[in-house]
Amino acid sequence: MEEFLNLINKRQSCRKYLDKHVEKEKLIKCIEAARLAPSACNSQPWHFVVVNNKELSPKVAMCLQDKVMNKFTTECPAFIIVVEEGGNLTSRTGALIKQQDYRSVDIGIAAEHICLAATEQNLGTCILGWFDEKKLKRLLNISKLKRIRLAIAIGYAADDNLRRKIRKDINEIATFL
Numbered sequence: 001m002e003e004f005l006n007l008i009n010k011r012q013s014c015r016k017y018l019d020k021h022v023e024k025e026k027l028i029k030c031i032e033a034a035r036l037a038p039s040a041c042n043s044q045p046w047h048f049v050v051v052n053n054k055e056l057s058p059k060v061a062m063c064l065q066d067k068v069m070n071k072f073t074t075e076c077p078a079f080i081i082v083v084e085e086g087g088n089l090t091s092r093t094g095a096l097i098k099q100q101d102y103r104s105v106d107i108g109i110a111a112e113h114i115c116l117a118a119t120e121q122n123l124g125t126c127i128l129g130w131f132d133e134k135k136l137k138r139l140l141n142i143s144k145l146k147r148i149r150l151a152i153a154i155g156y157a158a159d160d161n162l163r164r165k166i167r168k169d170i171n172e173i174a175t176f177l
């Protein structure tokens, strides 16, 4: 358990990256971790576009930033773009009956699997929800009909120091009955 919590503690949003190539094998391990993630009715409603390319990565970074947000992505060597897929009939029916968006939940879980797998391999990550979706779809040739739910910046952190985690107290977020 300690090892598991240590890994969780080690993951933090990285906003400064080294100009260092990310090995493809490490990115494959991250996708393998996402592949094993649970999802509603095992529908696996995701597709991961892995960009690890000196020409394309800066273009992706431009879609992830504006004057205020996510400027740091310019320095990031790799990205995993998470595209929402249709799910399966059972999960879609369940979502309709229960009025729940399971696909976003599933994608969130898979994204954290990616981040933890990256952390375990000494890579830094930052989940990004702020991006120009239209521009990113155009750049990566992703259908207009699909949704990009998240982007994950990934690379070697320029600073390995762990920040203190600012979180609500356990009593504030959990009720034990």
Ligand SMILES: Cc1cc2nc3c(=O)[nH]c(=O)nc-3n(C[C@H](O)[C@H](O)[C@H](O)COP(=O)(O)O)c2cc1C
Pocket: 011, 012, 013, 014, 015, 069, 070, 126, 127, 128, 129, 130, 131, 165
């Ligand atoms: C769905 C989601 C979207 C996020 N979007 C951004 C973003 O666009 N830019 C950014 O710098 N951080 C983003 N973050 C990172 C959060 O700010 C960060 O996880 C939170 O402040 C806790 O800090 P930590 O990740 O270092 O523990 C996002 C995180 C999540 C889960």
